[in-house]
Amino acid sequence: MVRMARFSSFERLLACGLLLASAAVLSKPATGIPRQASPSEELLTLPGELGNRGGRLVVSLRAEPKTLNPLTAADAPSREVILGAMQADLVHINRATQLTEPALAKSWKISPNGLEYTLILRKGLRFSDGQPFDADDVLFTFRVYLDENVHAPQRDLLIVGGKPITVHKVDAWTIVFRFAKTYGVAERLFDGFAILPRHLLEKPYAEGKLGQTWTLSTAANQWAGLGPFRLKEYVPGQRLVLERNPYYWKMDAKGNRLPYLDEMVFLFVPSADAQVLKFQSGETDIISRLGADNFSVLSKQQRGFTMIDAGPGLEYNFLFFNLNELGEKTSADMGRKEKWFRDLKFRQAMAAAIDRHAIVRLVYQGRGAELWGPVTPGNRRWVNASIPHPSRSLERARSLLKEAGFSWKNGPNGESLLQDSDGKPVEFSILTSSSNADRTKMATLIQDDLKQLGIRVQVVPLEFRSLLDRVTQTKEYDACILAIASFDADPNSDINVWLSSGGMHFWNPSQTRPLTAWETEIDSLMERQLTASSYEERKKLYDRVQEILAENQPMIFLASPDILVGAKNSIGNFHPAVLEPYVLWNVEQLYFKNSSEKSSR
Amino acid sequence: MIQRRGWKRWLIALAILHGIVASAGFFAPYDPTEQDRERPYLPPMKIHFVDAQGRFHLRPFFYVEHLRAGSFDQFEESTDQPVPLRFFVSGVRYRLFGLLPSGIHLFGAQASRFYLLGSDAYGRDQFSRILYGGQISLLAGLFGAGLTLFFGTLIGATAGYYGGWRDGLLMRVAELFVALPWLYLLFALRAFLPLAVSPVQAFFLIITVIGAVGWARPARLVRGVVLSAKERDFVRAARGFGATDWYLLRRHILPETSSVVLTQAAILVPQFVLAEMTLSFLGLGVPEPVPSWGSLLATLQQYSVLVSSWWMYAPALAIVPFFLVYLGLASALQQDTGAGKIVNMTGEA
Numbered sequence: 001m002v003r004m005a006r007f008s009s010f011e012r013l014l015a016c017g018l019l020l021a022s023a024a025v026l027s028k029p030a031t032g033i034p035r036q037a038s039p040s041e042e043l044l045t046l047p048g049e050l051g052n053r054g055g056r057l058v059v060s061l062r063a064e065p066k067t068l069n070p071l072t073a074a075d076a077p078s079r080e081v082i083l084g085a086m087q088a089d090l091v092h093i094n095r096a097t098q099l100t101e102p103a104l105a106k107s108w109k110i111s112p113n114g115l116e117y118t119l120i121l122r123k124g125l126r127f128s129d130g131q132p133f134d135a136d137d138v139l140f141t142f143r144v145y146l147d148e149n150v151h152a153p154q155r156d157l158l159i160v161g162g163k164p165i166t167v168h169k170v171d172a173w174t175i176v177f178r179f180a181k182t183y184g185v186a187e188r189l190f191d192g193f194a195i196l197p198r199h200l201l202e203k204p205y206a207e208g209k210l211g212q213t214w215t216l217s218t219a220a221n222q223w224a225g226l227g228p229f230r231l232k233e234y235v236p237g238q239r240l241v242l243e244r245n246p247y248y249w250k251m252d253a254k255g256n257r258l259p260y261l262d263e264m265v266f267l268f269v270p271s272a273d274a275q276v277l278k279f280q281s282g283e284t285d286i287i288s289r290l291g292a293d294n295f296s297v298l299s300k301q302q303r304g305f306t307m308i309d310a311g312p313g314l315e316y317n318f319l320f321f322n323l324n325e326l327g328e329k330t331s332a333d334m335g336r337k338e339k340w341f342r343d344l345k346f347r348q349a350m351a352a353a354i355d356r357h358a359i360v361r362l363v364y365q366g367r368g369a370e371l372w373g374p375v376t377p378g379n380r381r382w383v384n385a386s387i388p389h390p391s392r393s394l395e396r397a398r399s400l401l402k403e404a405g406f407s408w409k410n411g412p413n414g415e416s417l418l419q420d421s422d423g424k425p426v427e428f429s430i431l432t433s434s435s436n437a438d439r440t441k442m443a444t445l446i447q448d449d450l451k452q453l454g455i456r457v458q459v460v461p462l463e464f465r466s467l468l469d470r471v472t473q474t475k476e477y478d479a480c481i482l483a484i485a486s487f488d489a490d491p492n493s494d495i496n497v498w499l500s501s502g503g504m505h506f507w508n509p510s511q512t513r514p515l516t517a518w519e520t521e522i523d524s525l526m527e528r529q530l531t532a533s534s535y536e537e538r539k540k541l542y543d544r545v546q547e548i549l550a551e552n553q554p555m556i557f558l559a560s561p562d563i564l565v566g567a568k569n570s571i572g573n574f575h576p577a578v579l580e581p582y583v584l585w586n587v588e589q590l591y592f593k594n595s596s597e598k599s600s601r
Numbered sequence: 602m603i604q605r606r607g608w609k610r611w612l613i614a615l616a617i618l619h620g621i622v623a624s625a626g627f628f629a630p631y632d633p634t635e636q637d638r639e640r641p642y643l644p645p646m647k648i649h650f651v652d653a654q655g656r657f658h659l660r661p662f663f664y665v666e667h668l669r670a671g672s673f674d675q676f677e678e679s680t681d682q683p684v685p686l687r688f689f690v691s692g693v694r695y696r697l698f699g700l701l702p703s704g705i706h707l708f709g710a711q712a713s714r715f716y717l718l719g720s721d722a723y724g725r726d727q728f729s730r731i732l733y734g735g736q737i738s739l740l741a742g743l744f745g746a747g748l749t750l751f752f753g754t755l756i757g758a759t760a761g762y763y764g765g766w767r768d769g770l771l772m773r774v775a776e777l778f779v780a781l782p783w784l785y786l787l788f789a790l791r792a793f794l795p796l797a798v799s800p801v802q803a804f805f806l807i808i809t810v811i812g813a814v815g816w817a818r819p820a821r822l823v824r825g826v827v828l829s830a831k832e833r834d835f836v837r838a839a840r841g842f843g844a845t846d847w848y849l850l851r852r853h854i855l856p857e858t859s860s861v862v863l864t865q866a867a868i869l870v871p872q873f874v875l876a877e878m879t880l881s882f883l884g885l886g887v888p889e890p891v892p893s894w895g896s897l898l899a900t901l902q903q904y905s906v907l908v909s910s911w912w913m914y915a916p917a918l919a920i921v922p923f924f925l926v927y928l929g930l931a932s933a934l935q936q937d938t939g940a941g942k943i944v945n946m947t948g949e950a
Contacts, residue, residue, distance in 0.1 A: 276904055277904070293903060293905035293906070296674060296909075361641075362722060362724075365674065414694070434884060437903065441722065445636075447890065448723070458798075458799065459888060460798075
């Protein structure tokens with residue numbers, strides 16, 4: 001559940017007409033749906049501003065979604081479209097409060113030993129094609145997610161205590177989930193598991209073709225979900241159009257069925273600058289994921305739109321050194337560098353020499369937060385406020401280096417150069433993703449920071465894929481700057497980063513057993529917080545993880561950017577959150593304030 | 602007799618322009634890599650003669666600028682801090698022409714930094730960066746052109762003079778090189794090289810690529826001239842008297858190609874400067890923090906810089922006089938000698 005900035009995977013799935021076989025079952029025309037809720041449906045009432053119906057919301061998407069299938073969606077655009085607008089989950093995390101709240105399950109009970117969750121479903125709900133929803137759909141959904149042959153990226157989350165969770169149906173509206181071990185945040189787990197229509201997907205699943213279904217070219221009547229919008233049209237390379245789901249299961253305080261909007265259009269606009277231009281010209285209604293520079297350009301010339309700084313999000317940028325165990329064929333040069341990197345005092349000196357304040361000011365134009373740990377100030381419930389925040393100190397860095405056996409000599413132009421105990425000059429390179437100007441800028445600032453210590457740093461911008469390949473596969477690099485943007489505020493979402501066996505334990509990924517004592521301690525703390533039941537207990541454990549990270553500096557945390565968004569003034573209920581999807585999390589409640597706006601396009 | 606005055610004027614202008622860039626250390630007030638983190642994207646400072654009280658000063662001065670409180674891109678002058686501009690001040694140490702150590706700069710100020718052309722994202726002096734960046738770009742152009750012409754003349758003369766299968770082979774290879782997509786060649790080369798390329802390595806890599814791909818066109822031109830020159834009467838006469846191939850080439854044939862080669866040089870240098878800029882613009886040139894004209898312009902790829910920091914366009918203007926003078930020189934050379942043709946001045950590099 002961790003997303004790396006600019007990460008997208010999965011080959012584009014081939015369009016295939018496999019679903020046509022089951023076409024006969026479907027496509028009941030959507031007629032006779034009452035605008036007011038009927039009493040047999042257990043709809044969820046949302047508080048908030050009342051809106052008016054109609055209108056078409058246009059937003060940019062930075063890439064074409066690779067699929068509309070929640071089981072195979074691993075790229076950010078697909079997840080944004082599917083989870084944000086087309087599908088629904090049993091229990092949902094409210095992006096504003098960061099707490100769980102009832103969704104398709106109207107309530108849930110935990111057994112006294114904490115191993116059993118009983119979920120009561122809402123009655124009378126229908127999928128977007130008009131077919132009824134009940135416990136069988138939930139049963140089917142989790143069977144599919146747990147099937148190893150389906151390769152759902154979320155499958156790992158359903159393995160608790162080494163065993164997959166089991167799902168049982170009690171009656172048509174009651175479902176029981178059993179865990180092998182107590183799981184602290186079991187209800188958070190349901191967020192993001194889109195409930196699938198059994199009537200549509202059972203056949204392709206039986207045929208083993210589930211992975212290839214629901215591509216972008218799926219016919220609209222072959223697709224169904226429980227989200228606020230349903231598929232209408234896909235134009236390759238241009239846009240994806242969704243229409244209002246007339247059977248959606250939420251209503252406003254007056255009993256009007258949501259969503260308010262009639263249509264949603266996702267335009268595929270690859271570059272951030274082009275997205276800004278489209279927003280500026282009024283072609284799109286909402287913009288998110290803005291860089292600070294573009295945000296200030298738009299803020300200066302605002303005409304008819306509001307720009308909002310929602311505060312620091314969950315993304316943390318960090319510098320890390322190569323701490324992998326090197327094989328025999330490593331060059332002496334790399335071995336020497338590794339000796340510095342593994343020296344805690346060296347890493348502490350680097351951390352002390354970096355000017356985080358300048359990073360926030362020059363890279364984010366002040367719209368960000370300095371970081372000393374992985375949990376950003378935006379993650380209010382989990383940040384360990386007692387981690388020390390030392391400001392930049394070259395003196396401290398120098399004395400740490402001196403203690404570690406480094407010394408200085410005079411260079412040819414009279415500058416002082418750092419050398420290690422063998423008299424070799426200290427120089428290394430920092431990899432950054434060439435597509436991310438922000439991190440390249442951070443690297444350039446760090447280059448100058450470390451020059452003042454007499455260290456020669458080279459900044460190497462690399463294409464993101466080859467960068468990732470170097471860090472996780474070939475392990476041929478000195479240092480690297482990356483960012484991680486967690487999906488959820490909960491510590492479990494980053495467990496892959498902190499466990500020494502994790503694939504995103506970047507400084508030394510996928511270890512068979514932890515190399516250092518402090519990594520061993522983090523492993524055990526993370527395992528313990530996974531099964532601890534109370535928030536207070538978990539918080540204490542995770543606070544300790546943050547302390548260990550701050551002491552040992554496997555990652556030197558740099559800064560976290562604010563979530564910067566903008567919307568037309570005419571859009572009501574616009575409340576950006578710091579969790580993804582930043583602006584579309586309450587898309588069912590968004591509406592156009594004056595009716596002239598929606599007819600103007 | 603050949604009239605030489607026309608192109609001499611251009612040559613002098615060229616020498617002056619290159620002289621300024623070559624002695625960047627003297628003309629630039631600051632180290633091009635020195636950051637001033639309090640002043641990112643500072644607009645060019647105003648030079649004042651009249652202060653806030655309306656008094657006239659003979660010595661020009663400027664006001665220290667600070668970020669407006671709470672802002673990260675709006676600056677204001679503090680009118681209580683006038684700083685006089687001084688000439689021939691001592692400042693950061695540098696080596697003139699890479700040799701003579703010195704610390705004297707044409708202009709500067711004592712109390713605060715003076716930004717003639719504003720600053721970039723890291724608060725580095727844009728004026729100094731343009732001057733130092735010119736060193737990389739122009740040197741790449743000159744070296745590249747020199748390398749190209751050397752190999753072009755060598756191969757062209759061999760092909761033209763000996764003819765036969767040698768001619769055929771060399772010219773087919775030349776055609777192959779003309780058709781080579783040099784940008785992708787560089788991408789490929791970069792992938793083979795070690796990860797961290799120092800500025801010096803990157804610089805020579807660029808020159809090598811430019812030179813390796815560029816020799817074909819001058820080679821074909823030289824071959825044509827040699828082909829006609831070797832049949833001239835005086836060449837045949839010399840051969841009749843028993844002159845060796847080497848003597849004939851050196852004494853009679855290569856001098857005939859001089860006008861073509863010179864004209865080509867005047868055309869190729871700006872073309873190769875442009876090639877270097879393209880590479881650096883795409884991030885394949887010399888790495889940060891060393892400036893080159895191309896990498897200076899690369900910041901303009903960001904929309905926000907494009908619309909709000911107009912002084913970042915300055916490097917684009919800096920190349921204009923250079924290109925104009927080179928073009929003038931090329932056409933003057935062509936007129937004077939009546940040989941050669943201006944081909945492909947702005948076309949593909």
